[in-house]
Amino acid sequence: MPAGVEHERRLQHAVMAWIVTGLIFMLLPGTFLGVWNLVSISSRRQLEGLSAAWVQAHGHAQIYGWIGTFILGIGFYSLSKMGNLPRFAVRRAWLSWALWTPGVVLRWTANITGFAWRMALPLSALLELAGFLVFFATVSGHKAESGAVRKPREPWMLVVVGATCGFLLALLANLYAVSRAAFESQTPAIAHVLDQRLLALPVWGFLVPTVWGFNARWLPVFLGLRAPNGRQILAALALAWAAVVLALNGLALFSATLLLAAVALASFALHIFHRPERPAKTTGVHPSFPWFVRIAWFWLAAAAGLTLWAAAADRAGGIWGASRHAVTVGFLAAMVFAVGQRVLPAFCGARVLFSPRAMFASLLLLNLGCALRVGSEIPAYEGFAHAQFFWHILPVSAVTELTAVALFAANLLVTFCRPPAHLALHRIAHSVREMQVVETNQ
Numbered sequence: 001m002p003a004g005v006e007h008e009r010r011l012q013h014a015v016m017a018w019i020v021t022g023l024i025f026m027l028l029p030g031t032f033l034g035v036w037n038l039v040s041i042s043s044r045r046q047l048e049g050l051s052a053a054w055v056q057a058h059g060h061a062q063i064y065g066w067i068g069t070f071i072l073g074i075g076f077y078s079l080s081k082m083g084n085l086p087r088f089a090v091r092r093a094w095l096s097w098a099l100w101t102p103g104v105v106l107r108w109t110a111n112i113t114g115f116a117w118r119m120a121l122p123l124s125a126l127l128e129l130a131g132f133l134v135f136f137a138t139v140s141g142h143k144a145e146s147g148a149v150r151k152p153r154e155p156w157m158l159v160v161v162g163a164t165c166g167f168l169l170a171l172l173a174n175l176y177a178v179s180r181a182a183f184e185s186q187t188p189a190i191a192h193v194l195d196q197r198l199l200a201l202p203v204w205g206f207l208v209p210t211v212w213g214f215n216a217r218w219l220p221v222f223l224g225l226r227a228p229n230g231r232q233i234l235a236a237l238a239l240a241w242a243a244v245v246l247a248l249n250g251l252a253l254f255s256a257t258l259l260l261a262a263v264a265l266a267s268f269a270l271h272i273f274h275r276p277e278r279p280a281k282t283t284g285v286h287p288s289f290p291w292f293v294r295i296a297w298f299w300l301a302a303a304a305g306l307t308l309w310a311a312a313a314d315r316a317g318g319i320w321g322a323s324r325h326a327v328t329v330g331f332l333a334a335m336v337f338a339v340g341q342r343v344l345p346a347f348c349g350a351r352v353l354f355s356p357r358a359m360f361a362s363l364l365l366l367n368l369g370c371a372l373r374v375g376s377e378i379p380a381y382e383g384f385a386h387a388q389f390f391w392h393i394l395p396v397s398a399v400t401e402l403t404a405v406a407l408f409a410a411n412l413l414v415t416f417c418r419p420p421a422h423l424a425l426h427r428i429a430h431s432v433r434e435m436q437v438v439e440t441n442q
């Protein structure tokens with residue numbers, strides 16, 4: 001086998017390990033625990049009293065265990081290809097995975113079981129940081145191959161690089177927060193105010209900008225959109241970061257106002273709601289794909305609006321919770337469901353998505369679950385009119401989202417278990433030839 005093909009095959013195996021790990025974190029430590037938490041909140045009719053360590057275990061598993069793991073896997077694959085970078089050692093991808101994964105597992109188990117948590121929490125954060133630094137050193141340490149013409153960095157790349165710095169800062173902040181908890185706290189949980197402020201950093205300083213960067217790269221091709229406006233998208237990133245700084249300093253109202261401006265500017269810069277220039281490319285995925293991408297952007301705008309409302313008027317955590325899940329489920333998870341099912345089969349061995357219909361069903365259920373959740377959480381938690389009715393809806397929303405997540409995972413896992421597209425075609429051609437031989441012999 002030529003060295004290039006062998007390298008590509010090994011790289012694809014490593015990426016698949018990252019993606020499957022992310023799916024596992026998403027399913028049990030992330031979503032199942034989230035459903036469990038929501039059902040217990042609903043049965044007690046209040047958020048207060050639920051173990052903060054369990055809530056944080058869920059949030060950490062979703063943000064870092066699922067989406068963070070996906071981003072690292074995709075990062076290893078795509079940054080090494082798109083930026084004129086020479087091939088890096090696949091071993092680095094495995095080393096990073098071998099540090100990162102136990103870090104996330106340790107954090108979750110320490111939060112849930114409380115076992116040796118004063119040691120486990122800082123150790124988990126250190127392992128995660130070490131795994132990330134291997135990735136960071138790998139993608140930032142490579143120069144363009146000698147002799148290759150060095151192209152100026154495109155805006156999407158700058159946004160992704162910026163978001164990657166946000167990732168680093170989020171991990172450092174996490175290390176700081178869990179170390180403080182290890183010294184000061186009575187339970188394996190970060191103090192409430194610090195935890196809520198710090199959440200702005202991974203969500204708006206790292207995850208949302210990462211999606212903006214990859215949207216800038218892929219949506220002109222996938223949705224036929226006009227090329228993004230580089231200056232505007234960078235300005236949107238700057239606004240989001242300024243909002244994070246304000247949130248970290250407790251200036252929630254000012255922060256939320258900037259977030260609204262950042263979201264409006266980013267959607268304008270990426271031409272999300274403009275008329276496309278070319279038809280969308282939906283081969284291999286469900287034709288509704290472009291609509292779900294746009295709906296995710298509606299959720300992002302709703303999340304920014306809800307954050308403003310929460311900063312002004314939240315009393316019992318309902319508006320904050322709704323704003324958080326509008327961005328995490330409505331925007332981030334929906335974007336991973338939509339764009340992920342478009343690109344991951346190709347990244348993990350030139351495969352074709354197993355079922356575009358399951359893709360449609362997963363996206364539909366995710367959006368339905370998110371709408372039920374966001375729509376019910378506010379009146380239920382905040383004690384508005386008909387709160388009792390909305391308490392009954394919340395578990396339904398949780399199970400709907402769980403079903404969506406299970407469908408998404410099953411569709412990808414079956415896709416990975418099937419042979420790559422070229423091998424499948426090869427097998428079909430082979431069996432056609434065999435049939436022809438049988439027929440001529442008869």
Ligand code: HEM
Nearest residue numbers: 031034035037038055056059062063321328329333398401
């Ligand atoms: C899919 C179904 C999900 C369910 C049922 C669920 C449930 C919950 C519940 C009950 C809470 C406690 C606070 C509240 O009541 O609002 C919570 C908090 C949280 N969730 Fe989710 N969630 C889900 C998905 C997600 C996803 C996809 C993400 C991120 C990608 C996420 C990130 C978070 C974060 C960051 C917190 C706050 C943690 C903290 O306070 O430190 N959730 N979730």
